[in-house]
Amino acid sequence: MSMQAALPVAMIPGNSIIHRINPIAKLVWVVGYVVLAFSTQNIVVLYSMALFALLLAPIAGITKPLLKGALILVPVGSSLLALQIIAPAVERPWTPVGEIGPLTLYGDGIYYGFVLLGRIVASLLLALVMVMTTHPSDLFTSLSKLKVPYTLNFMLAMTLQLIPVFQREVGIIMSAQKSRGMKGKGFSAVLPSFVPVFVGAIERVQQLSISLESRGFGSNGIKTSYRQVRGRPSDWVIGIVGALALGGLSAYSIWRGTWNISSDIVFSPLFVVVTFVISATLFFGVVLFAVFLSLKK
Amino acid sequence: MPEPIIAFDAVTYTYAGTDEPALHEISFEIQPGEYVAILGLNGAGKTTLGLCVNGVIPTMLGGELEGTVTVGGLDVSEYPVREMSKLVGVVFDNPEFQMSQMSVAEEVALGLENAGVPYEEMKRIIPDTLELVGLAGFEERSPLGLSGGQQQRLAIAAVLAMKPQILIMDEPTSNLDPIGKQEVFDMAARLNSERGMTVIVIEHEVEVMARYADRVIVLDGGRVIMNGTPQEIFSRVEELAALKLRVPEAAELATILRTEYGDWDGPVPITTEPAVAAVNDLLGATRD
Incomplete structure (x- = not known):
């Protein structure tokens, strides 16, 4: 995607x-x-x-x-x-x-x-x-x-990244719920999928934070930038x-x-x-x- | 014997908020350049063990750690994860959960940026690292647009760029198709043999481990219950079966044949080629 x-x-x-x-x-x-x-x-x-x-x-x-x-x-x-x-x-x-x-x-x-x-x-x-x-x-x-601040910047960029990911996750969860006979119309169908999406999001964020930290994210030394503007x-x-x-x-x-x-x-x-x-x-x-x-x- | 690069000394660890320890009195050593496979059922403590090596346990996740984990001569509980990241690279099972950047190049650059590597050097390291994992020319692609195998290799590239001495892969291929699995294992084997990198793989793929690993550590209920060469470990077919662990099919076949034809001796073959040779011998023997 x-x-x-x-x-x-x-x-x-x-x-x-x-x-x-x-x-x-x-x-x-x-x-x-x-x-x-x-x-x-x-x-x-x-x-x-x-x-x-x-x-x-x-x-x-x-x-x-x-x-x-x-x-x-x-x-x-x-x-x-x-x-x-x-x-x-x-x-x-x-x-x-x-x-x-x-x-x-x-x-x-x-x-x-x-x-x-x-x-x-x-x-x-x-x-x-x-x-x-x-x-x-x-x-x-x-x-x-x-x-x-670097963290604020990262948060903004991360949000942009996560929108399509969550859109897809909502789609998957809604399909799963529909396949178990849940009615799928309008907002009432989206609502029950929120809990699994949020739980999934927490798990994802936890793993991401471990992965980022394992790559030195929290280091307080001087950071450089790969993109040159x-x-x-x-x-x-x-x-x-x-x-x-x-x-x-x-x-x-x-x-x-x-x-x-x-x-x-x-x-x-x-x-x-x-x-x-x-x-x-x-x-x-x-x-x-x-x-x-x-x-x- | 050289100084071990990783040493666990009587390590017991309990996650915050739980009573039951996830690891019990674990002790073992890993030498530089070893390729170690860690086997065990889900919940045996494999992932926990991996997280101890780069210090996520206990510095990030808290909980109670007894005993000492020494990595590269450093006591992990005394250094922040970001310090350990220069020594240890960790890749997890879900590659997509490890992606945070808009392009492949930036994903690889992240660790370098955090380490303050100058731009000119990054410009050299990034294509080299991508080349190494077979993703040359993918620099400007979006990580989310890659296949599972490509994403996992990107996750590996992202840690390799930081030139760690130890690479830990936690079920790196559980989300991948057979080709993706092969790509990841081939690469890990290359890193181990050509660059002398210490590789720790937490896996269920016993066939692959029998082929590549120098050593297998079996965990059960948070304890190390076996620790030896693949030949030693995978020969103990009944014991592993009692632990509900798979053995390579070659070893399983050989054990069945041995029960059938009682007097056949020699080591249990654990990979395909020796198994074929053994079966050939056996057929020759029965023909006579």
């Missing part, structure tokens, strides 16, 4: 410019993105950030997996927008723009809805680009250079430019008091109604699809 098959989001091997950027430079950008996304309410900035992240995908050759990973945004984004239209997170009074059945739609929250969505979209897309173009070991090696001048430039640009924009946003431009943008009632219908349909579509999938099993 390969990592790629087991994890929905994993590194896509490649040798593009994006792949070759130093993990720390990428990390600077991801952190910068998150900081800027949460310090500004300017939707132009937010969606430009998302667009920029999206443009990196074809360069890295990860367009398809990126869009697949970004599918998670559909239920999140659609519920966010639909809720902001029927129950704006701004102070009353709200201006009704239309009614659908028992629901009254308001235009006041839609700007904020787009801000929230933009924050998630921008941060997630860039984070996905980073995860998909960085070998986890390179990332952990870089982190240890930044003096992140280079920091070329271009990586420094990318990191510094990212820190300055994103940090600068964040500072400007905060100075402008979140840089909210909602007063400059007027959403027509029709736009609000259409947005609501689309996002509500998407959201219930996803919910129905999930229900359908769980019943089909």
